[in-house]
Amino acid sequence: MTGPPQSSVRMRGSTHALARRYSAWLDPRQTTVARYKLAMPQFILEDFNLENAERRLCIEALERAGNIVGAAKLLGITRHAMKRRIIKLRLDWTRGAAPPRTPSSGSTGPS
Template sequence: MVTSTVSWLSHQLVVAYAADMPILLEDLDLRKAERLLCQQALSRGGSIIKAAELLGITRHALKRRMIKHRIDWPQAAAPSAREHLVTTPEPVAPIDR
C-alpha cells in the first residue's frame, strides 16, 4: 500500500513540476506535496470526480486522501445560484373581519 502511494505520488510530482521547477530533495515533504496536488486538482477540476480523473485515481481514493489531509470540499464557496433565487416572502397583513 505504501509503495503504491509513493509511486503514484512520485509520478504526479514529476508530471506537476517537471516544466515549472526542479524538485529539491531537502525541500520535499511527501505529505505536503500530496495535499497540495489534491487541492490543485480539486480547484482545476471543480468536482471530486474531475479531480480524481486529473490525478489518475478513483474518486474513492481521492476522498480517502481528502479525509487524511483534512481537505474540505467544496471550500467555503460563494453562494450558489440557487441561493440567490430564494427570496424571503413579504409579510402579509392580517385581514380584519
C-alpha cells in the first residue's frame, strides 16, 4: 500500500533557510484572518449577502478604530482600499470622525 503522492519543488538554496525567512508569513497565527478573529466579535449573518457582510465588517472596524487607517489595519487592507469601500458602500464616515457617542445620563443639553 502506498501513501498519497508527494510533490516536491526544487529551489535554489536551503528550504530550511526559506522556511526561517518566511516563518512569520507562513505562521497561521499571524494571518490576517486569525488576527481579525481575535480582534472582532463573531456575528451571525441573517443572509448570505456579501455586500451586507462587508458593510457590517467595515462599520464595526471604523467604530472600533475610530479612523480609516486603524480600521484598515484591523481588516488587513490598505487605507486606500478602506476608503474605496466607504465610497462603494456609501458609509456615512467623515474624515477624522470619532465613533458616535451616547449622551451622558446627567446631560440636559444646551440651555
